[in-house]
Amino acid sequence: MIKHDWTLAEIEAIYNKPLLDLMFEAASIHRQNKDYAEVQISSLISIKTGGCPEDCAYCPQAARYSTDVDVHKLMPLETVVNMAKEAKDAGSSRVCMGAAWREVRDNRDFDRVLEMVKAVNDMDMEVCCTLGMLNANQAQKLADAGLYAYNHNVDTSEEYYSEVITTRTYKDRLNTINNAREAGLTVCSGGIVGLGETDKDRVGMLKVLSNLHPHPDSVPINALVRIEGTPLEDQPKVPIQDMVRMIATARILMPKTVVRLSAGRTEMSLSEQAMCFMAGANSIFAGDKLLTTPNPDFKDDMEMFDILGLAPREAYKNVDREQFRPKETVEKEA
Template identity: 50%
Template sequence: MTLEHLKAIYHQPFFDLLEQARKVHQTHWKGKPLQLCALLSIKSGGCSEDCAYCAQSSRYSTHVKREGLIPVEQVVSAAVRAKAAGATRLCMGAAWRGIDTDDPRFLSILEMVRRVRETGLEACITLGVLSPSAAQQLQKAGLTVYNHNLDTGEEFFPKIVSTHSFRDRLENIRRIREAGIGLCCGGIIGMGESVDDRLSLLQTLSSMTPPPDSVPINCLIPIPGTPLEKQPPVPSFELIRLIATARIAMPQARVRLAAGRLKLSPEAQALCFYAGANSIFHGEKLLTTNNQAPNQDIKLLQELDLLPEDLLGKAENSLQPSA
């Protein structure tokens, strides 16, 4: 889809946009449950890169402490808990520039992927830059999808990251796809970019063949100590418009209402779902920040009749007043 086409979609009257997105959504996703994904940091802080939004860069002084790779058993316990709470995917994140097969930690990572798959969950991981052979080994271990976000439009990207380029990220995405791994790729809004920068990101994503399987749309959580600590929040209607445009541009992608939900009212979240968001992060924590409480998720999804069937019993229990 061209940038001009995306602009025409995005800037049409709000309710016309919602109606168009809803039609696309119902054609491709009617009756299919919202996906709940759990997020787990497997290696925190101390990253060499300078992504301006990130609490984990070693260049900024933030609340995040540098920690090594967590044990495989810790990942397995998190997967079991996530599954019991209704998640169907565990997303694991490691803060570093990248990893190759000669790093002794790589074997543990392959084991994490295998063991997560054994629990019955989909496994997603983000490890930064991969070599072709690392990507192939992850695919053989059963990795469902690899997360590598483009963050923003190509023109704005250098204002956010200087230690690697937009092209570097595209190259990494090519290696992931060549290995036969699904792709999770999206961005962050609220970093000072224009609406055109956001649409440029959607243009790059929707022009991929095929477009990503999952498209997370994150609202910046300004982290004290990072260069973006003073960024104001994104108006909800801009987020809703972007989600609707993403739904129309990538009908078959799971569009994830990702970081930043804590700042959204239940009504704004409902409009995001109506506009085509069909995946959320479910659990107390994102990688380094808090998420909406799981019982609030369940309450909201139940009110909207979006609760996955296997969670209906849990909803009834969690909504009982406590003694």
């Protein structure tokens, strides 16, 4: 049963179950889906890197922090298309394009992003963008270009949010998610574990996501990647049991959602990642970079899939492909 009115008390009761009981329940729910062994493989391309005016305490792309990230302007269309082709050939069914912007602006760069969306869509790949805040009109333009998903993470609970970010509000986050949803885009939204938050904050974040109606199409669960030069560089490594607990709880709360085991996999062994898949994760980012942070390469992930008996999920699984074709393409064919 899909439920959208989870209370904090209900979620806390699930989250705090003995770990093996929690994993068993999540695994049982996950296996009610006949495609439980399929894992969506996404690739993340940083189409514009660094120089962001925000102060997200975890992010090496913030201009105010001294990190090893070099600032790069928006990539040429041809480069993005070639990288998307390489990702598809390696097994990805979705490409997410990320730009280190505070918000989308109606300018030539946004027009170029729309062309990128159209070009990758023509490759029959699901196209996702994470570009910062956007308004309703911009969301519609992305939808018309053939965008499948918009990523905008809530990061943590509303109560803890200001401890991590002060240059935008939690309401700003939710407004962008709503604008994407109203334009007919699927929503990708999750958070980060290891920011110094409490278990109550983690439960609060899951409450926000699980009370969206419909649930997000995709929920990334990230383990903080500690980057030298950022305010959170000295945070302790996230214990694997914390990641498993978050993934399992998300799977129980949102049984049809794609739960993505995202950042932090380079610090996980194969067996630890297997625990996450057992607990209900059914998506990963593949490729050697997640924007600017390290990630396992395709070869290692394909070996892991072979060992665990997992299979890549095809693009637009159980989705009407025509709904996400560029508007101008549909009009030309009509």
